[in-house]
Amino acid sequence: MSVLVVGTTALDSIRTPYQEKPKLLGGSASHAAVAASFFAPVSLVGVIGDDFPAPYVQLYQEHNIDLQGLERKPGRTFFWEGEYEVNMNRRRTNETVLGVIENWLPDLPEPLRRKPFVLLANCEPKLQLHILNQIHDPRFVVADTMDLWLNIARDDLLALLKKIDALILNDTEARQLTEEDNLPVAIRQIHELGPRYVIVKKGEHGAMLSGPQELFLAAAYPLTELVDPTGAGDSFIGGLTGYLAEQGGEIERHLRQAVVYGSAVASFCCQGFGLAATEKLDKVRIKERVAEIENFVRFELPERPETNPRHR
Amino acid sequence: MSVLVVGTTALDSIRTPYQEKPKLLGGSASHAAVAASFFAPVSLVGVIGDDFPAPYVQLYQEHNIDLQGLERKPGRTFFWEGEYEVNMNRRRTNETVLGVIENWLPDLPEPLRRKPFVLLANCEPKLQLHILNQIHDPRFVVADTMDLWLNIARDDLLALLKKIDALILNDTEARQLTEEDNLPVAIRQIHELGPRYVIVKKGEHGAMLSGPQELFLAAAYPLTELVDPTGAGDSFIGGLTGYLAEQGGEIERHLRQAVVYGSAVASFCCQGFGLAATEKLDKVRIKERVAEIENFVRFELPERPETNPRHR
Numbered sequence: 001m002s003v004l005v006v007g008t009t010a011l012d013s014i015r016t017p018y019q020e021k022p023k024l025l026g027g028s029a030s031h032a033a034v035a036a037s038f039f040a041p042v043s044l045v046g047v048i049g050d051d052f053p054a055p056y057v058q059l060y061q062e063h064n065i066d067l068q069g070l071e072r073k074p075g076r077t078f079f080w081e082g083e084y085e086v087n088m089n090r091r092r093t094n095e096t097v098l099g100v101i102e103n104w105l106p107d108l109p110e111p112l113r114r115k116p117f118v119l120l121a122n123c124e125p126k127l128q129l130h131i132l133n134q135i136h137d138p139r140f141v142v143a144d145t146m147d148l149w150l151n152i153a154r155d156d157l158l159a160l161l162k163k164i165d166a167l168i169l170n171d172t173e174a175r176q177l178t179e180e181d182n183l184p185v186a187i188r189q190i191h192e193l194g195p196r197y198v199i200v201k202k203g204e205h206g207a208m209l210s211g212p213q214e215l216f217l218a219a220a221y222p223l224t225e226l227v228d229p230t231g232a233g234d235s236f237i238g239g240l241t242g243y244l245a246e247q248g249g250e251i252e253r254h255l256r257q258a259v260v261y262g263s264a265v266a267s268f269c270c271q272g273f274g275l276a277a278t279e280k281l282d283k284v285r286i287k288e289r290v291a292e293i294e295n296f297v298r299f300e301l302p303e304r305p306e307t308n309p310r311h312r
Numbered sequence: 313m314s315v316l317v318v319g320t321t322a323l324d325s326i327r328t329p330y331q332e333k334p335k336l337l338g339g340s341a342s343h344a345a346v347a348a349s350f351f352a353p354v355s356l357v358g359v360i361g362d363d364f365p366a367p368y369v370q371l372y373q374e375h376n377i378d379l380q381g382l383e384r385k386p387g388r389t390f391f392w393e394g395e396y397e398v399n400m401n402r403r404r405t406n407e408t409v410l411g412v413i414e415n416w417l418p419d420l421p422e423p424l425r426r427k428p429f430v431l432l433a434n435c436e437p438k439l440q441l442h443i444l445n446q447i448h449d450p451r452f453v454v455a456d457t458m459d460l461w462l463n464i465a466r467d468d469l470l471a472l473l474k475k476i477d478a479l480i481l482n483d484t485e486a487r488q489l490t491e492e493d494n495l496p497v498a499i500r501q502i503h504e505l506g507p508r509y510v511i512v513k514k515g516e517h518g519a520m521l522s523g524p525q526e527l528f529l530a531a532a533y534p535l536t537e538l539v540d541p542t543g544a545g546d547s548f549i550g551g552l553t554g555y556l557a558e559q560g561g562e563i564e565r566h567l568r569q570a571v572v573y574g575s576a577v578a579s580f581c582c583q584g585f586g587l588a589a590t591e592k593l594d595k596v597r598i599k600e601r602v603a604e605i606e607n608f609v610r611f612e613l614p615e616r617p618e619t620n621p622r623h624r
Contacts, residue, residue: 087493181399184534205517217531217608222496256611290613296529297609299568301602
């Protein structure tokens with residue numbers, strides 16, 4: 001099954017304590033679309049300005065990403081300049097130029113309105129809602145968000161939450177959204193806002209998936225070198241959604257695996273600047289890493305105890 | 313097989329945002345010994361003053377803890393008064409009285425010198441070394457430590473690291489010890505200081521076990537209510553070591569399970585003040601929680617990929 005990805009298509013200037021790279025291909029939709037492309041056919045919905053380099057369009061094409069929803073407009077492409085601290089755990093935004101994405105609310109071409117999997121990568125909730133409202137009867141809708149939208153577009157975000165199947169956000173954002181410090185409790189409250197599935201990204205500490213049937217705790221791949229974490233969250237949601245689409249729609253059955261596949265792709269993303277590491281991936285290497293993660297977390301139960309719910 | 317536990321036997325006054333409890337039974341050895349007692353025979357080595365309440369001695373006895381190494385001396389029992397912030401992630405020490413443990417370096421009774429499992433719970437490294445040097449040919453030695461000793465007793469700690477099988481410390485301490493921010497890299501450096509096994513506690517994010525054969529990433533049990541985290545780390549090392557002792561000494565084979573058993577006991581510890589929740593435990597409930605944890609982390613590999621090490 002195929003995936004529609006909407007979000008930002010951007011130029012990122014990134015500084016880490018070790019290197020600086022100007023105007024890389026970035027944006028939530030770029031990372032998510034390339035990550036998803038290893039598993040399923042992807043259609044990208046985004047907007048670029050006249051400064052968007054041709055090789056970046058080629059990169060999408062090399063991953064067989066359908067670009068009928070990629071609009072080119074006069075003006076600047078969305079631009080982000082950010083800087084990471086020594087431990088890569090915190091980043092600072094130095095400059096943001098919205099450019100052509102400001103107030104951009106496109107009408108989707110008809111074929112894109114029939115995509116079964118809809119990935120609303122991080123962008124203004126108003127744009128996420130605008131896209132979602134044009135899709136006819138989607139099978140699975142997953143959305144990402146960020147702290148900014150919790151602050152300045154909370155009402156739109158709350159409206160979005162009622163219409164999606166899965167929300168992906170990080171632990172700080174989960175606490176911010178609910179004003180609840182305990183993560184499992186915060187997750188419960190997010191379910192009450194709408195999404196059947198809540199997936200919390202915890203960076204190097206992995207991810208937590210909560211659904212009607214289960215709680216799943218996923219480990220992150222332990223990286224000994226972090227080159228650039230930009231786009232890791234977008235790669236996570238891209239890998240996860242692409243994997244689910246590949247499996248053909250049996251969500252419940254494949255969701256744990258999908259979270260691990262998303263983690264695996266996200267870990268590769270951190271090993272290069274921008275999309276440098278992700279774009280060179282293939283499914284074999286992703287599967288190898290998933291198998292490594294499985295090996296890192298596996299343990300044998302010595303014996304199955306008699307469960308006695310009264311004692312819990 | 314049996315376990316010798318040495319560490320602090322203390323009176324703890326604990327304040328959380330919700331409650332305050334004066335002079336509870338506490339100390340690293342108390343928590344570790346009770347946690348280990350669910351799995352194996354335990355001998356406690358510690359020192360108490362004349363203010364140590366009789367019911368606390370009874371609590372040890374009710375867990376069949378051998379007290380021939382528990383010395384009573386005139387003076388005050390080691391006392392700690394601490395306070396937790398709203399999210400329970402940070403604590404502040406308001407008062408510490410060393411009392412009878414200051415400069416206490418006991419000669420062990422002969423039977424205690426032949427214990428196969430030695431658990432050096434958190435206390436001054438000089439005391440840990442003094443005890444360890446009296447043990448004849450131990451089978452497995454595990455030590456805990458804290459930031460304080462990294463600051464004021466680093467040389468003793470480094471000497472200790474050369475003599476133990478496993479070091480348990482938290483992620484902040486691992487980074488502090490090595491001055492390396494990347495945790496997997498810090499762990500590698502700690503191995504070079506001596507211990508064959510390094511186990512890093514990450515609180516709500518679980519634990520990481522590193523050994524010659526493996527890296528194991530363990531999830532923490534997701535608690536919806538944290539009553540008092542005091543002693544969780546000590547319970548972790550106690551449960552872990554007790555479980556290994558119960559299995560009879562095949563360390564490599566049982567270490568992953570042991571980490572999960574330690575996590576399970578530690579999670580119960582956080583559900584009550586001091587030892588209140590831990591002391592009421594039994595093996596069935598611990599096993600149930602281990603099975604729950606296994607259920608939280610389990611996922612199926614859709615297919616085993618052909619591994620191709622060149623691509624890693």
